[in-house]
Amino acid sequence: METTTVTVKEQKRIKKLKRSETWRNIKKNKLIYLMILPGFIYFLIYKYLPMYGLIISFQDYKPYKGVMGSEWVGLEHFQRLFASSEFWMIFKNTLMLFGLQIFIFFPIPIIISLMLNEVRHQFFKRSVQTLIYIPHFMSWVVIVSISYVLLTLDGGIVNAILETLGFSKVNFLLNEEWFRPMYILQVIWREAGWGTIIFLAAITAVDPQLYEAARMDGANRFRQMWHITIPAIRNVIIVLLILKIGDVLELGFEHVYLLLNSSNRNVAEIFDTYVYVAGLQQGQFSYSTAVGFFKGGVGLIMVVFANWLAKKFNEEGIY
């Protein structure tokens, strides 16, 4: 009986001590907190306040009434979204671009990194790297503009080549069938080179003796790649794949918006562009916020799920 009271007392004392220690630490670091303060306020206002603003998706938001004064409508906007004939079109388009990103784009930087890793002449390797990183620093406007002047019907170099080769001209920019190939080719052009950096870095950590040993055992270059290089960068691949999945619905508003036009809308309209049109051009703030919320929510669920899956398979995950 007595011993328990002592322990309880002891615990209280320790708690108190800890608390005063915490206080001492906070006071000692008051300038550090001062440094963080502006950044913290930034995140609060421009990142967390918009999250709070998501509640307008449950309201009939009127700008003059504000978030406080607008009428609550429950799930009306979400019901409208799911019932809308456009929902499945947009859902499918978003999913298709996501599929292209994961299955077509994602492996490419890995393959290029493996190829670069096999290059023994440093000058050649560095020159290739220098050139393939360049498009990453171009804006989407520049990438799309260049594509536009290359692909346009009159005077575009691509159609000129097609014509010379005896094919008929293709109106790439307005053609529904060409939208997805064009989208993913532009993504590859801009990001494939840059994407190699992280894989190349992971590869440099591989012990060269492993290759030596593999060569002794008679493994050819492909087998060395398969049995040594790829396993060594597996964790990096998985982490990046999770991040990519987290980006599922961030397919690049800017990029798609620049490619979107009235003739390819059936394949090019995605959630982001739909939010923009419905919200900012048509002024349906609540409805478009609901659409954005749905998109963001799915994205968050996907990344948590992907991370859980990675951990299930004893991989590191991102958190």
Place this chain on the structure above:
Amino acid sequence: MAKQQISAGSRVFDFFNYFLLALLALITILPFIHVVGSSFATSAEIARTKFLLFPTEFSLQAYKYIFSTGTIFRALGVSVMVTIGGTIWSMFFSVLTAYGLSRRDLVGRRTLNFLIVFTLLFNGGMIPTFLVVQQTGLLDSLWALVIPVTINAFNMIILRSFFMNLPQGLEESAKIDGANDFSILFRIVLPISLPAIATISLFYAVTYWNTYMHAILYLADADKWPVQVLLRQIVVLASGMNYDAESYTDAPPPEVTVKMATIVVATVPVLLVYPFLQKYFAKGALLGSVKG
């Protein structure tokens, strides 16, 4: 190392590997060469030669045309201002936040870190963010291109990882000498962090130079449009020059060379800093992979 016997298979592998990589680099870069080449060509040559890379007749016609109106100067001015001002602004707050959060003994550090990382996984989306930008009075001001993107969480994390990997002893000895946290940051930490500072500054600068989406979201006034918006207008909508109504009442639609020249103008500043980027960025991008 002793010279090893290289098998025939290995040699074939090398041949294809080098060939494909060279091809890849060439394909990546050819469109740029085509655009730059065409921008210096005469309209006549463009019409004649279909696969132009280097013009035979060098002409500044297109550049003279685009610089003959005030529009492009205004757009370039906006872009330069936003890029320089925005980079300084973003770096200032990013460095302060990153350094603060790099201190391991800070109470609440994990929570603050989580709050920042979470914004990478989830956000309020376009409309609620727009409403906040509107309510904070930034609409139609150039600040709208800067303040809502003050700190890029990825860049902040890269900086933080860098600061965390600096030797601890430096700060402690300075502390004993009575220096406060601000003078430790500005006098001791920053001078030895120049590679990281340079990398992240360049990342911010490129982002600001390339800003497009925020301009169309937040700026209705065409006079405040940065060069990317103007480029879009000229190349795709082919109406950019018409905004300058006084000097261009019946402007002809821009010719191919004009479009090419505008692309070049919107790109050149990035290409100018590219060699510097090249020097630091690989390191910077790698720092980002360090988990914290």
